[in-house]
Amino acid sequence: MKEKPENPFSPPSFSSEKMRPLLLFCFLSLLSLLPRPGSATDALTADQSLVNNQTLLSAGQIFELGFFTPGKSGNWYLGIWYRNIPERTYVWVANRDDPIRNPSAAALRIANGTLVLLPDQRANTNPVWSANRTASENPVAQLLDSGNLVLRDPTQSGRILWQSFDYPTDTLLPGMKLGWDLTARFNRFLNSWAAPDNPGTGKFSFKLNYTGFPEVFLFDSSSIEYRSGPWNGLRFSGVPEMQPLNYISFEFVTASREVYYSFHVSSDTIYSRLSVTPDGVLRRYTWIPDIGQWKPFWYAPKDQCDSYRECGAYGICDSNASPVCKCMRGFRPRNPEAWNLRDGSGGCARETDLDCPRDKFLRMRNMKLPESAAAVVDRGLGLKECGELCAGNCSCTAYASANVSGGGSGCVVWFGGLVDMRQYPEGGQDLYVRLAASDVGNDGTMGGFIIGLSVGLCVFLLLLSGCLVWKRKRLISAFRGQKNDHKVRRLGLPERSQDFMLNDVVISSKRDYSGERNVDELELPLYDFETMAVATGNFSDDNKLGQGGFGVVYKGRLLEVEGQEVAVKRLSRNSGQGSEEFKNEVKLIAKLQHRNLVRLMGCCIEMDEKMLIYEYMENRSLDSIIFSKSKSKLLNWERRFNIICGIARGLLYLHQDSRFRIIHRDLKASNILLDGEWTPKISDFGMARIFGSDQTEANTRRVVGTYGYMSPEYAMDGLFSIKSDVFSFGVLVIEIVTGKKNRGFYNPNDELNLLGHCWKLWKEGKGLELLDAAVGNVYSACEVLRCIQVGLLCVQERAEDRPTMGSVVLMLNSETATMPQPRTPGFCVGRSPLETDSSSGKQDVTFTVNQVTCTMLDAR
Incomplete structure (x- = not known):
């Protein structure tokens, strides 16, 4: 039979043997396109399960959801964490109070239209956790880049049926709402972990109360620990430091259907979160990739x-x-x-x-x-x-x-x-x-009586002002007659205003600190030389209050300010404090506002004259009282303890609460001034340094300060930080308790300095023997011993062992605070014979660590 020729235009025919490889290839290709848990997918469909060693990854690879076990607990949980942060940080936990014992059998899946977590997918078991929300059709679970796990209904344009943001654990993320859905009577609040390795429900919670004027409370079980204050349109009234930044903004919504607080971050490279820690502290952290760690941004409660x-x-x-x-x-x-x-x-x-x-x-x-x-x-x-x-x-x-x-x-x-x-x-x-x-009182109006009284006072003040002006002119004329040589020098002043000179001094400071203001904004009065001469009686020795390494301090009276008493610090022309130190003091003190810091009232800059005008302190400096046998009795124990606490609060403000982090670098008894009520005020900021918000330490080739108060790492290596000030504070505390200087030797046998002597008695359980006899018999033994222990903790040799001033303030003001035992202080070594060459013919000399000589050391 003749074979029929093949039609080139007819479709090809394949046998089953030829079709099998092609069908297999198509099946595998289609299978590869399906989403698989454990791969880089962000969604879970109704026919899929998420098991151990598999995760969901948000589209931008910011958050990850999967099984984890915290620490060495051995329990397993389903949770969400940051994907690209090496330090594993969990932001949400599903089954926080129902851990899984066998993770290899557990699975997350969609069943009966909702999201469930099964402890054993192979058995007919009840879920340990459920989203408790169903849909008409098969929903889809998806992990978003916001860290929100949502359950969507595909039949209703992806409408969200359930979301993890409505069920927070201990963390509030950007875009998450803290507060009430009043329509559904649903409250979103934070609850701490039970322990660092136990995500179970802890006893601390952070909840919004929507009644009245809404505000947020931190609870310890049912007891209120902290209150934020109500939202006043800009911030919570109890959080004055709450300021919107370039990359973070805050939102508070009060409406008929909902009342909530939220925050938002505009930068994709910066993460921020607010958490309640297991020990009951609210903490806001930010993650900055360039630093590579979570940085504390704010916390509460922070003080008494x-x-x-x-x-x-x-x-x-x-x-x-x-x-x-x-x-x-x-x-x-x-x-x-x-x-x-x-x-x-x-x-x-x-x-x-x-x-x-x-x-x-x-x-x-x-x-x-x-x-x-x-x-x-x-x-x-x-x-x-x-x-x-x-x-x-x-x-x-x-x-x-x-x-x-x-x-x-x-x-x-x-x-x-x-x-x-x-x-x-x-x-x-x-x-x-x-x-x-x-x-x-008379805050209201009192009609014609006040008007008449005001007119009379105005007439009297005009007459008095005329007399004062006449007297001032006479004093200035007399002064100019005695100071012709100075006048000649001043006549050579270039044609530029004193205001411009002051701007040169102050505005040349760093501009990279947000919120820094110029001189006009500071409203710092600028006085001329004649005014200061008149105020101090031509810098009379009778008005001399004291003299330091950088100049003389005089008592003065400003006629322009109703005869107000002031202290005038006149820098000597050949002193070590030049323009830089003067800049520091003006720049820093003018911007610092705290009851335990001395207040700068003005300055004088005229040719080579530089003066600072401070508020007058009736009781002079602490060293003039505490080290004086005749005056030390004025400081009973209550006053000494209040002085210690006041200095601590002032330092805490400098280190933590002021707009700049400031290291004083010359804290000592002579730089603590006492007002008429014995309130201590820290002074002399000529050697202070400003730190950035993320800066912890710095190094200098020029070591400045005072022997006996300098920390070992600063005196030896020029390394200074807030712990340098903590060391100086510790020395100051021990001096206030003992009434003795940390110079010289207080044990004739061991020849120990004050720190070594204190350490020796403390170890022997004889701490109360250190108390100054001038205190008398009225004192609290617990407070005395607490102060000595705090002082010894502050003067420990290693900087990292010393507490921060925040911890110091807490320890001083709390009788129940747990305090560690101090370690060996720095600079407490006794005298040792110095070996010399026998041919030198010189006698042996003695020395202490306090007397060591350092390169580029400028001690005062």
Whole structure:
């Protein structure tokens, strides 16, 4: 039979043997396109399971979801962590209270329209965790780049049915809401881990209370530990340091359907998170790739005044005061005995009964608003209408603006007692408190009587001013007659204003610190040389208060400021403090505001004359009292302890709470000034250094400071940090307790200096023998020993062993704080014979470590 020719245009025919390889290739290709758990996929479908050693990875590879076991616990959990951060940081845990024992059998899958975690996928077991939300069709689980695990309904354009952001554990991420969904009556809050290696529900929680004027509370179980204060439009009123940055912004929403707090980060390279730690501390961290570690950004509670109701009803807490609790005007301690023992929890009571409607309102500035759960808010009223509303209701005890942004708006009023208030040096907001008219005083108007009195006073002041001007001209004329040579030098001054000269001195400082202001913004008065000469009686020796390494300090009286007493520091022309040190002192002190730092009131710059004008301290410097046999009795133990605590708070401000991190570098007894109430104030910032926010230490070739107060690493290697100041503070504490200088020797046998002598007695259990006999018999033995232990901790030889000033303040003010045992102090070596060449003919000499000579050392 003749074979039919093949049609070239007909489709080809294949046998089954030829088709089999092609079908196998197509099947494998299609299979490879399906999403597989454990690969770089961000989603989980209804026909897939996620098992151990497999993870979901967000599209941008920022977050990862999978099984993990914390530490050495042996328990397994399903959680989310940062993908590209070497330090494993978990942000969410599904089964935090139901750990898995056998991870190899567990699986995450979608069953019955919801997301479930099965402890054993091979058996018919109940899930240990479930999303508890179902969809009409097969949903899809997806891990987003925000760290949010969502369950979507594909039949409704991917609508989110459930999300992990609604069920946070201990961490708040950008875009996550902390607060209430009022429609569903659903609360989102943080709960700490039970322990660092146990993600179970801990006892600390951070929750928003939406009633009244909403604010957030930190709870220890059911007990309130810390309160943020209500949101005032810019920040929480109890967090004055809360400022929006270039890359982070804060949001607070109060609406009929929801009330929540959230924050947002604009940079993809910076991560930020807010967490509640297992020990009950709120901490915000930021991760900066260039540094490669989590950097602490903010934390709370940070001091005694952050403790809830520290000063009770109508009490005001001020961390810069000692004691920290005070009663506002018109109130007295409810329990004076407890108050004197530094327990202000009983609060304050009114001294004068209210007499509505004749009561008045006292304006209190820089306040953390009182607890506001029972407050009433009307956002449609202004401050004036708010005051009228409160004045017309005799039950209203205080009022304030609900929103301080844009000049202020809204009204919030309180009824009943005012609790958990705090006053800040700056920040916070105005609070108006109802008082009896007699307690407010003459803050209101008194009609024609005040007008007449004002006119009379004006006439009197004009006459007095004329007399003072006439007298000042006579003094200046007399001075110019005696100082013709100085006048000639000044006449050669180039034609440029003194203001411009001062700008050269101050504005040449670093500009890379945000918030630094120029001289005009600082409003620092600039005085001429003649004014200072008149103020000090032509720099008379009778007005000389003291003399240091950089010049002489005189007592003066400024006629321009109603004869106010001041201290004038006149730098000697050949002193070591030149323009750089002068820049430092003006630049730093003018910007520092703290009750334990000396206040700069002005300066004088004229040719080679440089002067600083400070507030006058009635009790001079600490060294003039503490080391004087005749005057040391003025400092009883209570005053000494308050001085120690005040210096510690001032240093804490410099190291941590001021806008710049400042290292003083010359902390000593002569640089601690005492006002009329014996409040200590740190002075002399000529040698201070500014650190960046992320800088911890620096090195210098020029070692400056005072023997006996310099830390070993600074004196020997020129390495200084905040721990250098901590060492100096420790020496100062021991000097205040003992009344002795850390120079010379206090044990005739061992020839130990003060630190060595203190260390020896401490180890022998004889710490109380160190107390200055001038104190007398009235003192707290526990406080004395606590101060000695703190002092020894601060002067430990290794810088890393010394505490920070934050820890020091806590240890000084808490009788229950756990304190480590100190190690060997630095600079406590006794004298040793120095071997010399026998041919020298010289006798043996003795030395101490304090007397070592360093290259480029400028000791004062």
